[in-house]
Amino acid sequence: GLLVAQGRLLHCELRSGWGIDAPRLAFCGLNPHASDQGLFGDEEAEVMKPAIDRLRSRGVDATGPLPADTVFGRALDGEFDAVVAPYHDVGMAAFKTVSFGHGVNVTLGLPFPRTSPDHGTAFDIVGSGVADPTSTLEALRLAVRLVEGRFDTPGGPI
Known part of the structure; x- marks a missing residue:
């Protein structure tokens, strides 16, 4: 199942x-x-x-x-x-x-790496000037590492 x-x-x-x-x-x-x-x-x-x-x-x-x-x-x-x-x-x-604010969501089982920031789309704060790009940047960094096959296992669980 x-x-x-x-x-x-x-x-x-x-x-x-x-x-x-x-x-x-x-x-x-x-x-x-x-x-x-x-x-x-x-x-x-x-x-x-x-x-x-x-x-x-x-x-x-x-x-x-x-x-x-x-x-x-x-x-x-x-x-x-x-x-x-x-x-x-x-x-x-x-x-x-x-x-929250630095986590990355990873989707498994796809033929390509798929990462996203932990906060999702955050449409509620668009244009407000309060967005923090940290999680988005971490998602991009992780996607690059996954593509390059050089992911270092973090110290904690995923």
Whole structure:
């Protein structure tokens, strides 16, 4: 399914494009507290756990599903190289909390590097004179490094 495909894609990209020999992936649960053993839903047990087990059987170091309120802190502490979030707002809220203004969003699985600033289009501040170009410049720098194949793995998770 989709989780297996996304996990394999991330695993392969971290190895080939980011120089991480044995990527450690964490999968964030869909429900509060990763369903707390079925108390808040069964998607973790019925969908996510089998997909994670399948990834493990294919040699991917995958952990989860883990609660969203703790998994990102664990990644920042170095336990994981990347976190797979079940939907956009979960992953981006955590990402922007720690990197807003200098972070870069990378889209994997395309035949070319695709990067974007963490703030998105920022149409709300167009023409106001308050824009900070830092994240856009970082996105351009990373795109160049990815094209040239000389990305140095950062000290923290992506």
